[in-house]
Amino acid sequence: MAVATCSRTLEQEYGIPTAPVSTFEFIGFLASDLRFHGVPLRFIYTPHPVAGMPPSVLRDYVEGKDPATQRIVVEEIIEALTKPVREDEFAGDFAPASRTGVRQPLLASATEDDLQRLFHQRGWTDGLPIILPTEERVAEMLTGTNHAPDEVVAEIFLHDTQEYLKFTVEMVAIVAVMAGARPEHLPVILAVASTGHPSIVGSTTPFACMLLVNGPIRNEIEMNSGIGAFSPRNLANSVIGRAWTLLTIQWGYFRLKKQFWSSQGNPIGHNNMCVAENEERSVWEPFHVEKNFRADDSVVSLFRGWSFVNNVVGSSTRSVGEDTCVLLGALPGLFSSATLILDPLVARHLKENDGFQTKLDFGRWISQNYKVPAGQFWGTDVIHMLMAPVAEQGVEPYASWKRLPPETLIAPYDKPENINIIVVGGETSPMWKVADFSYVASASVDKWRARPAMDGCTDGSCGLPDPD
Amino acid sequence: MATVLRSAVLNPEACRTVRAAGEEAPAKARSFSSLAPRLNSLDGKTIYLVDTGFGGSGRFLDQVQGWFAEHMPSVAIVRRRKTGHSIFRDDTKDLWAEIKEKGQAAILGVAG
Numbered sequence: 001m002a003v004a005t006c007s008r009t010l011e012q013e014y015g016i017p018t019a020p021v022s023t024f025e026f027i028g029f030l031a032s033d034l035r036f037h038g039v040p041l042r043f044i045y046t047p048h049p050v051a052g053m054p055p056s057v058l059r060d061y062v063e064g065k066d067p068a069t070q071r072i073v074v075e076e077i078i079e080a081l082t083k084p085v086r087e088d089e090f091a092g093d094f095a096p097a098s099r100t101g102v103r104q105p106l107l108a109s110a111t112e113d114d115l116q117r118l119f120h121q122r123g124w125t126d127g128l129p130i131i132l133p134t135e136e137r138v139a140e141m142l143t144g145t146n147h148a149p150d151e152v153v154a155e156i157f158l159h160d161t162q163e164y165l166k167f168t169v170e171m172v173a174i175v176a177v178m179a180g181a182r183p184e185h186l187p188v189i190l191a192v193a194s195t196g197h198p199s200i201v202g203s204t205t206p207f208a209c210m211l212l213v214n215g216p217i218r219n220e221i222e223m224n225s226g227i228g229a230f231s232p233r234n235l236a237n238s239v240i241g242r243a244w245t246l247l248t249i250q251w252g253y254f255r256l257k258k259q260f261w262s263s264q265g266n267p268i269g270h271n272n273m274c275v276a277e278n279e280e281r282s283v284w285e286p287f288h289v290e291k292n293f294r295a296d297d298s299v300v301s302l303f304r305g306w307s308f309v310n311n312v313v314g315s316s317t318r319s320v321g322e323d324t325c326v327l328l329g330a331l332p333g334l335f336s337s338a339t340l341i342l343d344p345l346v347a348r349h350l351k352e353n354d355g356f357q358t359k360l361d362f363g364r365w366i367s368q369n370y371k372v373p374a375g376q377f378w379g380t381d382v383i384h385m386l387m388a389p390v391a392e393q394g395v396e397p398y399a400s401w402k403r404l405p406p407e408t409l410i411a412p413y414d415k416p417e418n419i420n421i422i423v424v425g426g427e428t429s430p431m432w433k434v435a436d437f438s439y440v441a442s443a444s445v446d447k448w449r450a451r452p453a454m455d456g457c458t459d460g461s462c463g464l465p466d467p468d
Numbered sequence: 469m470a471t472v473l474r475s476a477v478l479n480p481e482a483c484r485t486v487r488a489a490g491e492e493a494p495a496k497a498r499s500f501s502s503l504a505p506r507l508n509s510l511d512g513k514t515i516y517l518v519d520t521g522f523g524g525s526g527r528f529l530d531q532v533q534g535w536f537a538e539h540m541p542s543v544a545i546v547r548r549r550k551t552g553h554s555i556f557r558d559d560t561k562d563l564w565a566e567i568k569e570k571g572q573a574a575i576l577g578v579a580g
Contacts, residue, residue: 002521002550003577004579009564010564012504013564014567016568017503018504018574018576020579023578026579046578050524050527050528051524052523052524053524058524058528058530059531062528062531077575081510081573084506085503105478106479107476107477133478134476134478135477171480250481385555392549393551
C-alpha cells in the first residue's frame with residue numbers, strides 16, 4: 001500500500017516524520033505490513049469510506065474519533081508528528097505470521113461428501129463442487145504433459161505474507177482435476193500457470209480477466225470459438241477458464257481482506273471468459289500472430305480489466321465504428337486499453353465493406369474518432385487515480401490533456417496498438433462486445449504438450465453437445 | 469450410502485511454499501530507531517499534505533488543511549499529489565527531496 005511504503009521511505013531515508021492515514025477497512029492489511037516490514041508507523045484511521053463523502057462528513061472524520069483507538073483523528077495526526085513511538089505501543093504486533101503448519105500431501109480418508117465440504121470450508125474451491133483430486137486422477141492428468149511433476153511452473157509472490165509460493169506441474173495437475181479438466185487440457189492450463197498472472201488482483205475493484213486460446217490446440221481439444229463461445233456449454237472453455245480461478249485461489253489471492261478485497265466481485269471470475277479465437281472464420285491475422293507467434297503455434301493470451309458491453313442487435317443505423325464509439329462511452333479509456341470481440345460477420349463487414357484491411361486499421365480509426373470532453377475523462381476516478389500522476393510527470397499527451405478546458409474534446413485511445421481485437425462467434429448475427437480489458441501476457445502451450453499437434457475440429461463451433 | 473473413493477485425495481496446499489516445513493515466516497526485528505525524530509512542536513513548521521491518489525483522498529486532505537488553517541494557523545501547509553507513475557508503490561523521488569528541503573513533516577493519505 002503506497003501510504004505505508006511512502007511513509008517508510010520518508011521516515012527512514014529522508015528523516016521526515018510522517019502521519020500516515022488510512023480508512024479503518026484496511027487495518028488488517030496494515031497490521032501485516034507492519035509485521036513484515038517491522039517499521040512502527042503510527043497509522044491513523046478514519047471511518048470507511050472516504051471516497052464520495054461530502055465535505056461535512058470528511059470534516060467530521062478529521063475532528064471525530066479514530067475507530068481503532070476512539071481518539072480524535074486530528075489529535076492523533078499531531079501526536080504522530082510530535083511524539084516518539086513508545087516501546088509498548090506496538091506490543092505483540094511484531095509476532096511472526098501464523099502458518100498453517102506442515103501440510104500433508106494426502107488428506108485423511110473420508111467420504112466424498114465430507115471431502116467436498118472440506119475443500120469448500122478450506123477455501124480451495126470457487127463455491128461449486130469440484131472433482132476430488134485423487135492420486136489416480138492426478139496421475140492420469142499428468143499424462144497430459146511430458147514435464148516432470150516436480151518441475152516448478154511459476155513462483156508466486158504473496159504481498160501480505162511476503163512468501164514465495166513455488167507451484168509445480170503436479171500442483172497444476174491437482175487444480176486441473178478439481179476444475180474438471182481432462183489430460184488434453186493440461187498443457188493450456190500449464191501455460192496459463194506459467195505466466196504467474198492471477199485471474200484477480202488484490203483490489204477493492206471488480207477486476208475481471210479473459211483467457212484467449214489461439215493455434216491448433218483450440219480445435220484438438222474442441223474449444224468453442226463459434227456459436228455461443230462465451231456461453232456455459234463447452235467443456236474445454238468452461239474447465240480451462242475455471243482452472244485459472246482455482247489456480248488463483250491456490251496462489252492465495254482469494255484470502256479475505258489479505259489479498260481479496262473486491263467489494264462486489266465479478267461473475268466473470270467463474271471461467272474468466274475463456275474462449276478460442278475463430279481463426280478459421282476470421283478475415284484477419286490471429287491474435288497470437290500479432291504477438292509474434294507463428295500461426296501454427298498454440299498460445300494462451302491473458303487480458304485484464306473490469307467490464308464489457310454488448311452490441312445487442314447489430315448495427316444498421318450507424319456504422320460498426322460509430323456504434324463501437326458509443327459502447328466505448330461506458331468505459332474509462334484507461335491508458336488507451338480496450339478489447340473488441342467481434343463476431344466473424346462483423347470482422348468481415350469491416351474488412352470488405354468498410355475497408356479495414358487489418359485489425360490495426362480499425363484500431364486506428366477508433367483511436368482517431370472516439371472523443372470525450374477532457375473534463376469527463378479526468379473526472380473518472382480510475383483515470384484520476386492512475387493517469388493523473390503520469391500527466392503530472394509531463395508525459396504527453398496526458399500532460400496537455402490535463403491543461404485543457406473541461407469541454408475540449410480529446411481522443412483518449414491515443415495508442416491504437418492497445419486496442420486489442422479478437423474474432424469470436426458463430427455468425428448467427430453481426431454483433432460484438434467492447435471491453436476495457438488490457439492485454440497482459442501470452443504464453444506458449446506447445447512447450448507443455450505431451451503430444452505434437454494434431455488435426456481437430458475446423459469450423460470454430462466445436463465441442464458442443466447436440467443430442468437431437 | 470456415502471460414496472467411497474478408490475484412492476487417496478491429494479492436498480492442494482501441500483508443498484506449495486518455498487519455506488521448509490515448520491519454518492517460521494520472517495518476523496522483522498523492531499526498528500523504532502529507524503523512524504525519523506519527531507518535532508517538538510508544529511508551530512511555524514511546514515507540513516506537506518500528500519494525496520496518494522485514492523478516491524476522496526484529496527477532499528479529505530482539504531478538510532485537514534482547513535482544520536489547520538482554523539486551529540493552527542502558524543503551520544504552513546503545502547498540498548501535493550504523490551508523484552511517480554504508480555499509486556501502488558513508492559516510485560517517487562522528487563517530492564520526497566522537496567519535502568526534505570522545504571518541509572519538516574508530512575501527512576499522507578488516504579489509504580483505501
